[in-house]
Amino acid sequence: MLIDLLLVAGGLIALLFGGEALVRGAVIVASRAGLSPFVIGLTLVGFGTSTPELMTSLIAASEGLPGIALGNVIGSNIANILLILGVSAAIAPVAAGAVTGRDGLVMIGVSVLCIALVLMGDIGRMAGLICVSLLVAYLVMTLRAGDGGTEHEAPIGQPVWQGVAFFVAGLVGVVLGAGWLVDGASAIARSFAISDAVIGLTIVAVGTSLPELVTSVLAARKGQGGIAVGNVIGSNIFNVLGILGITVLVQPLAVPAEMTGLSLWVFGIAAIAPLILMRVFGVLGRVSGLALVIGYAAYTTVLVVGAL
Numbered sequence: 001m002l003i004d005l006l007l008v009a010g011g012l013i014a015l016l017f018g019g020e021a022l023v024r025g026a027v028i029v030a031s032r033a034g035l036s037p038f039v040i041g042l043t044l045v046g047f048g049t050s051t052p053e054l055m056t057s058l059i060a061a062s063e064g065l066p067g068i069a070l071g072n073v074i075g076s077n078i079a080n081i082l083l084i085l086g087v088s089a090a091i092a093p094v095a096a097g098a099v100t101g102r103d104g105l106v107m108i109g110v111s112v113l114c115i116a117l118v119l120m121g122d123i124g125r126m127a128g129l130i131c132v133s134l135l136v137a138y139l140v141m142t143l144r145a146g147d148g149g150t151e152h153e154a155p156i157g158q159p160v161w162q163g164v165a166f167f168v169a170g171l172v173g174v175v176l177g178a179g180w181l182v183d184g185a186s187a188i189a190r191s192f193a194i195s196d197a198v199i200g201l202t203i204v205a206v207g208t209s210l211p212e213l214v215t216s217v218l219a220a221r222k223g224q225g226g227i228a229v230g231n232v233i234g235s236n237i238f239n240v241l242g243i244l245g246i247t248v249l250v251q252p253l254a255v256p257a258e259m260t261g262l263s264l265w266v267f268g269i270a271a272i273a274p275l276i277l278m279r280v281f282g283v284l285g286r287v288s289g290l291a292l293v294i295g296y297a298a299y300t301t302v303l304v305v306g307a308l
Contacts, residue, residue, distance in 0.1 A: 001191060007184025011177045012207040015052040018173020019211045022051055025166025032160050050235060052208040054243045055178035060200070061251040065186055070118070070253055071200020073244045074267050076209045077111070079296065080232045080239075081270040083206070084213050085284075086292030091220035094229045094274075094284035104274070106138060107233045111271035114240045118259055123244070124252040131245025138237065181207060197258035198307040202300060209235075229274075229284070236271075262306075266299050 053076055060068035088094070113131075117123050181204060189199040212235045219231065247253070273295070277288040 001188070004184045004187040004191070007180045008188065008203065008207075011179070011181030011184060012210065014173045014177025015056075015181065015208060016177075016210045016214075018170045018175075018177055019052050020170070021166045022170025022174060025163045025168070025170055028158050028163030029160055029167065032163065050211075050238050050243060051174050052178065052211065053239060054246065055174050056181060056204060056208050057243050057247045058250060059178050060182050060186075060196075060204075061247050061253060063182065063186075065182065065196050065200075066253040067195055067197030067256045067258065068182060068186065068200035068204055069247055069251075070123075070244070070255060070259055071197045071263075072204050072208060073239050073247075074114070074118075074259065074263055075201035075205025077114075077236045077239050078201075078263070078267055078270050078299070079206050079209050080212060080236050081273060082266075082292045082296035082299070084209065084216050085229060085232045085274065086289045086296065087213075088216045088220040088229065088232070088289065089284045089292065090286045090289030091217065092223050093286075103142075103230070103233050103237070107236050108271050108275075110134075110237050110240045111268060114244065115264060115268055117244075118255050118264055120255070122252065122254050123248045125249050128245045128247070128249035128252075131241045132249065135238065135241035135245060138241065194307045195256065195258055197256040197263075198303060201258075201263050201303060262299075262303065 053072055057069040057072050060066075060072065085094075113134075117127050120127075185199045185204050186196055188194075188203075189196050212231055216229075216231050273292065274284055274288075277291065278284055281288050
């Protein structure tokens, strides 16, 4: 058991620092290549912070653990809104436009698509191809609109070789961390007779969302609530279209029964919760943020207690 706990802890640390190093290296190389901050933010930074989720789901799927692979996606989206957005809103109010704008509506549409795929019972390569195609279309639309992505300043004066070194080290860290996390989490689940799906929805989901948590909280502390919510919305869109899409392209998933119950309902409610709170309170502020966090605590408690 101790070894399994160390694997989970080591995996989470490796994912956090590996993801940061990977993004840092990619930004240095891309900046030296002359790419604009907007393009870097939309692609390299946006995808880089989601690399932990992608590698974890791919490894879990390849090891025959669909509960962790799919639970990672659904659980991460739930945590992104109820926990991360909740904490961020409690720190800095979020303007209505950040939630009700185009990207917020796209996130809701993508969530509905994910629910439909889960209810199908099996998610195959055709579904993966549709998801990835929609992701490409969304990125093209955002690039043409010229109003998406977050700027990421590259460290001044760092040579390309340092960028490559950061990128390679980060990639190694993410791959190793994902493997440790999946192995440790699945072993713990077996020890307590808890399903892989529950572990994927909780420990793995929150762990792989650490980059988004750090980014959003730091932005909120600087009074940049819009960036915090934009990070959450962008991550949720990429989780479904990119991570789930790529994962099932590589390895189709059979949906565990646990995914079609409470968690799927919470997943759907979480997608529209910011809109509902905005209608009630007029702004996504401290009260709304605390309501989201309390909702996440209640959901997690019910899920874990029910699994014991």
